[in-house]
Amino acid sequence: MDDKLKIKISIADRVYPLTVELSQEEGLRSASKKIDVMMKQFEENYAVRDKQDVLAMCALQFASQSEQKQIDNSINGEETIERIKKINALLDQYLDN
Numbered sequence: 803m804d805d806k807l808k809i810k811i812s813i814a815d816r817v818y819p820l821t822v823e824l825s826q827e828e829g830l831r832s833a834s835k836k837i838d839v840m841m842k843q844f845e846e847n848y849a850v851r852d853k854q855d856v857l858a859m860c861a862l863q864f865a866s867q868s869e870q871k872q873i874d875n876s877i878n879g880e881e882t883i884e885r886i887k888k889i890n891a892l893l894d895q896y897l898d899n
Contacts, residue, residue, distance in 0.1 A: 806822065807823070
């Protein structure tokens with residue numbers, strides 16, 4: 803059985819036909835709604851000339867959120883490694899005694 807699904811996603815008053823995995827449909831529809839909500843917020847709060855400007859602002863917002871999550875995860879990962887090293891050192895001391 804083919805797990806592909808044909809859907810139509812609307813972004814900025816344009817419809818995009820897509821063929822996606824069944825497991826991707828919910829995420830794509832949710833992302834489309836988030837883009838539309840963000841676009842409306844930008845249009846209401848900033849003087850924008852056209853949809854392309856609003857879409858660029860949305861793209862920057864989503865990309866910066868993604869990058870910040872990667873930075874945060876990297877920092878947390880380094881902290882976790884340091885904690886594990888300290889715990890290992892304490893265990894080594896305990897086992898040596």
